[in-house]
């Protein structure tokens with residue numbers, strides 16, 4: 001990005017806005033064949049600009065378009081216009097269910113990332129970003145546009161962006177925090193988009209196994225903890241269990257802000273009495289129901305910050321009793337955790353899972369929990385154990401065995417830190433489904449990681 005003035009004089013703000021204001025169709029004319037375009041993050045991904053770019057499909061070749069998680073119900077307009085990916089290649093640094101579907105159809109690719117490092121990848125590694133587009137709230141009297149409840153790697157993207165286009169969405173809430181606005185002087189073009197509510201992500205109801213998992217975790221949370229909860233029915237149910245318990249004096253330092261925090265706040269459980277950013281609920285993006293966005297709107301307790309701050313291991317660890325709760329897909333008997341793939345099929349990125357696993361462990365009195373139901377019923381009706389001897393071919397190790405702290409299934413929670421290979425095998429088998437335990441013991445014996453065997457049996 002060329003050097004830009006940081007701020008506009010207040011008297012210039014309105015005229016600068018008028019000069020830069022164009023329609024979506026005019027704005028996307030800056031995109032050329034071969035360009036790399038960023039579409040924005042989470043609930044700030046552009047819609048009107050996507051529709052306008054789709055109209056140019058036939059005249060463009062080899063345009064790379066990046067996002068994080070596409071959360072709208074229908075695919076991007078550019079891919080509806082170009083389902084064979086002949087003109088646009090779509091790339092995601094995480095992937096939602098819909099991104100996964102597009103991936104299976106061959107028109108969406110994954111970029112593996114460690115979430116805290118995303119700003120640096122965007123600034124220095126992906127190559128120049130020719131056009132960065134993202135949604136913002138309407139401009140204020142000082143010429144600043146609020147990014148809404150998503151910040152993560154925006155400033156990294158801005159460092160390498162040659163052109164910056166904002167799509168104003170009056171439904172973007174105003175979020176308090178650090179580096180949470182961009183000035184009109186830092187923007188090339190402004191498009192006034194439609195007022196579109198942010199994606200309403202309602203957590204699934206927790207299953208019976210997830211409820212048991214949540215209970216095992218809630219038993220291990222002490223008053224005075226700082227929480228990081230992931231997405232889904234299980235973390236939400238943990239929130240519900242805490243709200244009903246006598247656990248008190250909780251704080252929030254989390255990657256993603258979800259509904260559970262609103263419920264905990266309403267139950268009087270959040271005091272914000274932690275060491276860093278006292279009184280603030282710190283996050284790098286919010287994704288939840290409309291209640292989350294309404295709660296955070298102009299709420300001085302909310303504090304959005306860049307992901308290289310929020311997810312930095314030392315920043316997480318600076319608070320005491322950090323409790324990190326995330327889901328995974330499979331765990332092997334060494335304690336290696338796969339949260340990303342079913343064999344070769346990509347499911348979702350690891351995001352900030354490892355950042356919080358490491359940060360929580362380093363925090364005084366901290367704990368991280370990686371959770372999975374003990375079994376999965378496949379489409380053909382067969383049941384498989386998700387505690388397995390080794391991860392299947394093609395699986396991704398998201399948390400290495402050296403990092404894994406607590407693993408939780410509906411049968412209990414075990415702490416693997418400092419444990420030998422046979423102790424790990426024993427602990428993990430103790431929380432596997434009973435119908436698979438004998439098989440797992442036999443496999444552990446063959447692998448040389450059972451107490452009475454120290455040699456691999458070929």
Ligand SMILES: CC(=O)SCCNC(=O)CCNC(=O)[C@H](O)C(C)(C)COP(=O)(O)OP(=O)(O)OC[C@H]1O[C@@H](n2cnc3c(N)ncnc32)[C@H](O)[C@@H]1OP(=O)(O)O
Pocket residue numbers: 097100229230231232255256326327328329330339340341342347348349350351352353376386
């Ligand atoms: C966003 C945050 O959580 S912030 C904190 C840190 N980040 C993370 O922890 C990221 C890593 N974790 C994740 O991405 C998620 O928690 C996941 C993918 C592990 C689980 O997410 P959930 O929403 O609980 O999974 P869900 O049950 O909806 O399954 C998602 C997909 O994975 C498939 N799947 C789930 N479990 C398995 C499994 N054990 N084996 C194979 N496939 C599986 C499902 O079939 C589904 O596929 P489909 O939508 O293509 O049919």
Ligand SMILES: CCCC(=O)O
Pocket residue numbers: 068069093094115255349350351352353
């Ligand atoms: C994009 C990051 C989301 C996650 O951590 O899962």
